[in-house]
Every structure is written in C-alpha cells, then in structure tokens.
Amino acid sequence: MTTPALLPLSGRRLPPLNLGASAFPHHRATLRLSEKFILLLILSAFITLCFGAFFFLPDSSKHKRFDLGLEDVLIPHVDTSKGGKNLGGFLIHGQGHDEHRHREEEERLRNKIRADHEKALEEAKEKLKKSRDEIQAEIQTEKNKVVQELKRKDSKPLPPVPLPNLIGINSGEPADPDIREKRNKVKEMMKHAWDNYRQYGWGHNELKPIARKGHSTNIFGNSQMGATIVDALDTLYIMGLHDEFREGQEWIDKNLDFSVNSEVSVFEVNIRFIGGLLAAYYLSGQEVFKIKAVQLAGKLLPAFNTPTGIPWAMVNLKSGVGRNWGWASAGSSILAEFGTLHMEFVHLSYLTGDPVYYNKVMHIRKLLQKMDRPNGLYPNYLNPRTGRWGQHHTSVGGLGDSFYEYLLKAWLMSDKMDTEARKMYDDAIEAIEKHLIRKSNGGLTFIGEWKNGHLERKMGHLTCFAGGMFALGADGSRDDKAGHYLQLGAEIAHTCHESYDRTTLKLGPEAFKFDGGVEAVAVRQNEKYYILRPEVIETYWYMWRFTHDPKYRQWGWEATQAIDKYCRVSGGFSGVKDVYSSSPTYDDVQQSFFLAETLKYLYLLFSNDDLLPLDNWVFNTEAHPLPVLHLANTTLSGNPAYR
Numbered sequence: 001m002t003t004p005a006l007l008p009l010s011g012r013r014l015p016p017l018n019l020g021a022s023a024f025p026h027h028r029a030t031l032r033l034s035e036k037f038i039l040l041l042i043l044s045a046f047i048t049l050c051f052g053a054f055f056f057l058p059d060s061s062k063h064k065r066f067d068l069g070l071e072d073v074l075i076p077h078v079d080t081s082k083g084g085k086n087l088g089g090f091l092i093h094g095q096g097h098d099e100h101r102h103r104e105e106e107e108r109l110r111n112k113i114r115a116d117h118e119k120a121l122e123e124a125k126e127k128l129k130k131s132r133d134e135i136q137a138e139i140q141t142e143k144n145k146v147v148q149e150l151k152r153k154d155s156k157p158l159p160p161v162p163l164p165n166l167i168g169i170n171s172g173e174p175a176d177p178d179i180r181e182k183r184n185k186v187k188e189m190m191k192h193a194w195d196n197y198r199q200y201g202w203g204h205n206e207l208k209p210i211a212r213k214g215h216s217t218n219i220f221g222n223s224q225m226g227a228t229i230v231d232a233l234d235t236l237y238i239m240g241l242h243d244e245f246r247e248g249q250e251w252i253d254k255n256l257d258f259s260v261n262s263e264v265s266v267f268e269v270n271i272r273f274i275g276g277l278l279a280a281y282y283l284s285g286q287e288v289f290k291i292k293a294v295q296l297a298g299k300l301l302p303a304f305n306t307p308t309g310i311p312w313a314m315v316n317l318k319s320g321v322g323r324n325w326g327w328a329s330a331g332s333s334i335l336a337e338f339g340t341l342h343m344e345f346v347h348l349s350y351l352t353g354d355p356v357y358y359n360k361v362m363h364i365r366k367l368l369q370k371m372d373r374p375n376g377l378y379p380n381y382l383n384p385r386t387g388r389w390g391q392h393h394t395s396v397g398g399l400g401d402s403f404y405e406y407l408l409k410a411w412l413m414s415d416k417m418d419t420e421a422r423k424m425y426d427d428a429i430e431a432i433e434k435h436l437i438r439k440s441n442g443g444l445t446f447i448g449e450w451k452n453g454h455l456e457r458k459m460g461h462l463t464c465f466a467g468g469m470f471a472l473g474a475d476g477s478r479d480d481k482a483g484h485y486l487q488l489g490a491e492i493a494h495t496c497h498e499s500y501d502r503t504t505l506k507l508g509p510e511a512f513k514f515d516g517g518v519e520a521v522a523v524r525q526n527e528k529y530y531i532l533r534p535e536v537i538e539t540y541w542y543m544w545r546f547t548h549d550p551k552y553r554q555w556g557w558e559a560t561q562a563i564d565k566y567c568r569v570s571g572g573f574s575g576v577k578d579v580y581s582s583s584p585t586y587d588d589v590q591q592s593f594f595l596a597e598t599l600k601y602l603y604l605l606f607s608n609d610d611l612l613p614l615d616n617w618v619f620n621t622e623a624h625p626l627p628v629l630h631l632a633n634t635t636l637s638g639n640p641a642y643r
C-alpha cells in the first residue's frame with residue numbers, strides 16, 4: 001500500500017514527559033560528567049548528613065527504628081550460618097548478644113562512612129582542579145566508549161539457526177531465444193536504473209533522474225538510508241549482477257546506520273528495508289544483511305507501545321516516539337500498514353530465536369479477530385488508542401491491499417500450517433467478492449471501494465495486485481473453488497490490461513472508473529499519472545506461473561516497451577504525469593520499488609519457473625522473496641500458528 005506521502009502532516013505529538021534514564025537506557029551511560037559532578041556534590045552532602053546523624057542522635061534512637069517491638073537489634077549482615085534469621089539482608093540477633101561485638105561493628109561502620117566521605121570529597125576536589133578542556137575531553141572519551149560498546153553489542157553475531165530449504169536460486173535462463181532476448185532487455189533496464197542511481201543518487205533514498213540528484217519522501221524520514229540500494233539488492237542478485245550487488249553490500253556494511261534522529265514509516269521501512277535485507281540474506285547467505293535487519297527491527301519495536309498494541313504509522317528511530325499520519329481518520333492507524341508486518345516479523349523471530357516480533361504481529365491478529373466487521377469487511381482505519389474502527393471505508397487498493405495479501409501469505413509461508421490466517425483470508429475475500437467486486441456494462445470485472453455503505457465504482461492501479469493474489473490463493477480455497485479464483489484472477493488481469501491499453505502511452509493510470517459510460521479510464525487529471533508501479537505486471541507474472549498462457553508474457557512485453565519508451569531518460573527512469581498525453585511530462589522520480597518490484601517481476605516473467613518456485617518462496621509485498629518456513633525448520637513450533 002502507498003500512503004499519500006505528500007499530504008501535510010499535522011497533529012505532531014510532543015514527546016512524553018518524564019523520559020528518565022529507565023526509558024532510555026543508553027542515556028544512563030552517557031550522563032555527562034558535569035551532571036555527575038553535581039550528583040557527587042549532592043551525594044557528599046548526603047553522606048555528611050548521615051555521618052552527623054549517626055554521631056549526634058541519642059544512642060537508643062538508632063536502635064528503636066529497627067526494633068519493631070521485638071527487642072532485637074538489626075545489624076547489616078548476610079551470613080545466616082550463625083542461627084540468625086535473614087530479613088532482606090539484615091540479620092536479627094537475640095538480646096544478650098555480645099555487647100563488645102556490637103561496638104566493634106559500630107566502629108567499623110563509622111570508619112567506613114568517614115572513609116567514603118573523604119573519598120567523595122577528594123574526587124570532587126580533583127574534578128574542580130581540571131580545566132574545561134580536560135573535562136570536555138573526558139566527556140568525549142566516555143561518549144566514544146559508549147558508542148563503541150553499543151556498536152559491539154549491535155554487530156554481535158546472532159545465534160545460528162538452520163537455514164530453511166533454499167530451492168531455486170539459479171539462473172532461470174529460458175531456452176527460447178526470443179524470451180531470452182526480452183529478459184536481457186529487462187536486465188539492461190535494471191543496469192540503467194542502477195548505474196544512474198549509483199552515479200547521481202548514491203546513498204540517497206531515491207534518484208531524481210532528470211535533475212540527476214538524490215530524492216526522498218517523508219516515508220524514509222530525513223536521512224539518507226539508501227532505500228534504493230536495499231530495495232534493489234535481491235533483484236541484482238537474481239539477475240546475476242553480482243558486482244553491483246557487492247557494491248550495495250559494501251555500502252550497507254559501512255554506511256547503513258539506524259541510530260538516526262529520523263521519523264520513518266514503520267510499514268515502508270518494514271517492507272522495503274527489513275524485507276529487502278532478509279531476502280538478500282537468504283539469497284546470498286551474507287550475515288551482514290541479517291544483522292542489519294535485526295538492528296532495524298529493534299528500532300521499530302517502540303512503535304508498538306500504544307494502548308492497544310496496534311502500532312503507530314511512524315516512529316522516530318532514535319527516540320522511539322511514535323505518531324500517526326495527520327490525514328488518517330481521527331488519529332487512526334492504517335489497516336494496510338499495521339497489517340503488513342507479519343511475514344517479516346515471523347522471519348525475524350525465526351532468525352533470532354526471539355519471540356518478541358512474532359508476539360507483536362500475533363497480538364494484532366488476535367485483536368482484529370475479536371472486532372466486529374461491518375458486512376464482514378475490514379475498515380481501513382483503526383484507532384490505536386481506543387481500539388475502535390475509524391471511518392468505514394474498505395479498499396483492496398491503497399490503505400487496505402497488503403493486509404489481505406499478508407493473510408494469504410502468512411498461510412503459505414508457514415507451509416500451509418497457519419490455518420487461522422487462511423480462514424481470515426477466506427472470510428475476507430468472500431465479503432469482498434460480495435460487496436466490492438462487480439462487472440461493468442462492458443463486461444470488465446472490477447474491484448470498487450466501499451465508502452460508508454456506498455460502492456464507489458473506481459479501481460486503483462494498486463488494486464490490480466489482487467489478480468495475482470486470487471490466483472495465488474486459488475489452491476487451498478474454501479469449498480474447493482480453485483477454478484473460480486483462478487478465473488477471478490484472470491478477469492482482474494484482463495481489466496488491468498485494459499486500463500493500460502486504453503491509454504496513449506500504453507501505461508496504466510493511477511485510478512480508473514467504471515461509471516457514466518467510462519470503462520477502465522481515468523477521469524480526473526490527478527489520477528492520470530503512472531509512477532513506475534508494479535501491480536499490473538505482478539499480476540501478469542502470477543497468472544503466467546499458474547496458467548502459462550502466453551498472453552501474459554505478451555502483455556508484460558508491451559509494458560516493458562512502454563516503460564522503456566516513455567519513462568526512460570538518460571539519467572534513469574521517471575514516472576509520467578499523464579498517460580493519455582502524447583507528450584508526457586515527467587515527475588522526475590525513480591521510485592525504489594521500480595527496481596525492487598517492477599523490473600524483478602518482468603525478469604521473472606521471462607525466466608523459467610524453477611527460478612524461485614512459488615512452493616518454496618513467498619514474495620513480500622515489495623517483491624522480496626522469503627523462504628517458506630517448513631515446520632521442521634522453525635523455532636516457533638510451540639506457537640499456535642505452527643501447530
């Protein structure tokens with residue numbers, strides 16, 4: 001799903017008060033020396049007070065405080081071997097005990113207090129003697145030590161776990177020379193996109209191919225996190241672009257740092273970064289990707305600190321403070337965002353042996369299961385404070401899409417053991433079919449949007465992914481309706497192809513209508529753009545894998561040519577603002593998902609099926625392949641989803 005990244009963000013929350021050392025353990029270690037000095041002075045004053053009190057209070061009062069009417073004396077001690085009773089570190093001795101020993105003990109205590117006091121005063125004097133520069137140097141040394149320590153902890157190797165069956169990491173080279181040529185063309189396009197990003201946008205999140213400089217949106221926060229590098233890695237690997245893959249790996253190893261004061265989208269970071277890193281790890285076996293994925297996941301966890309456990313949409317990677325998009329219904333979290341974490345989080349628990357990730361996503365699922373659903377549909381908005389739905393809008397496109405996708409894929413990824421997820425998927429698509437799927441007058445099947453009891457006869461480019469989802473979920477469907485769902489997938493693929501075919505550029509608009517005599521055509525100017533999105537091609541690829549109908553390769557080739565003709569510029573690839581115009585203007589953004597998804601799906605479309613077979617790999621919503629976790633390999637076998 002894609003969030004309207006350009007919408008203004010309002011309602012920024014102030015960081016909660018009282019964020020003491022326990023809220024930020026790192027800060028405990030980085031207390032500045034000047035603060036330490038003040039503490040030292042307070043401590044020394046306190047010791048002086050105690051010291052005075054000990055000497056000047058009347059003797060009996062020292063004892064009475066602990067007497068509790070038992071006429072016993074409490075002496076600090078931990079040794080119980082002498083018949084005393086240990087009460088939290090204090091031994092209770094009976095009356096008539098050796099007076100001499102008691103005085104000795106008192107004297108020892110006095111000496112100790114005196115010595116501690118003197119030592120504290122000495123230390124304070126020493127500090128006062130130091131110059132400002134010396135103190136600053138000490139602060140710096142201490143800070144460096146803490147940073148080193150954190151780095152050491154962060155890059156600790158994770159406990160080894162058996163790798164799942166990694167089948168089908170091969171060249172997938174097709175025998176047919178015509179198909180090979182098409183595949184090579186896609187690979188050449190990937191090279192063009194990568195090389196230009198390498199040259200003009202390296203380290204930035206994305207590329208502006210016309211301005212030839214870096215680009216970013218608020219989903220990635222304000223730092224350079226190399227989104228394109230991470231998103232593109234597995235595509236490079238699959239295409240055999242190993243030098244480029246190594247360049248990316250090196251950058252990640254040396255530069256990808258998550259301790260930045262940057263507010264990012266939890267969903268986008270999860271699907272692009274964690275998904276991308278995990279896929280790169282499984283494909284290449286390089287530990288660095290796993291380590292980075294786990295580090296990053298740790299930074300996302302504070303987003304789940306809400307009254308309901310439904311995560312905030314955004315989190316500051318440094319402070320852990322979360323909040324929601326200002327435009328989302330009454331402070332709500334978004335279904336397609338908090339509902340698209342499952343695959344990656346299950347893998348994180350699998351790889352680390354730490355159930356924390358798994359528990360977070362299962363908690364979301366349990367909460368959703370308990371809620372009433374209007375007409376059996378899941379609304380797009382859920383308030384993380386109250387646990388109540390926001391506006392009753394339902395969509396299989398933006399704001400809803402990948403939630404449904406992840407229910408199906410959770411089941412597939414668990415080697416079909418997670419039947420709870422499959423049931424939720426089946427229930428959801430039954431309601432969707434009943435309320436949202438219709439046939440146009442011209443016979444095109446489309447998926448509309450549900451808005452407060454009314455069906456809007458409009459379909460988004462994002463919704464086109466559902467053709468592939470229906471085909472992928474056909475096998476194992478309720479009442480053995482496999483044929484029905486494969487057919488539904490084919491109909492959606494056909495409709496989405498029409499949305500491309502009815503434009504001047506043969507590229508699909510962002511949204512198209514089935515209303516007032518219009519069929520599969522965008523009406524509003526602000527819905528006529530194409531931003532290098534993958535969903536239609538994704539559906540062609542799934543349909544190809546399940547049917548081998550050559551029309552899907554044909555349609556994929558049409559899209560490849562159109563992208564190359566209208567979106568290619570000398571500095572990379574750009575989105576276009578109007579697919580109905582013969583002289584389109586560019587939006588000047590090379591989206592990271594173009595390399596992660598669009599080009600990957602095209603490449604797979606022209607490859608043999610034994611490259612990443614769907615029985616062994618499940619693609620996350622950003623097209624990052626994650627292996628199926630067969631029961632024998634999973635450390636989560638005690639969890640309900642795997643029973």
Ligand code: DMJ
Nearest residue numbers: 001002402533593621622
């Ligand atoms: C991608 O980031 C993912 O496919 C997401 O699920 C939806 N939007 C974009 C591509 O259009």
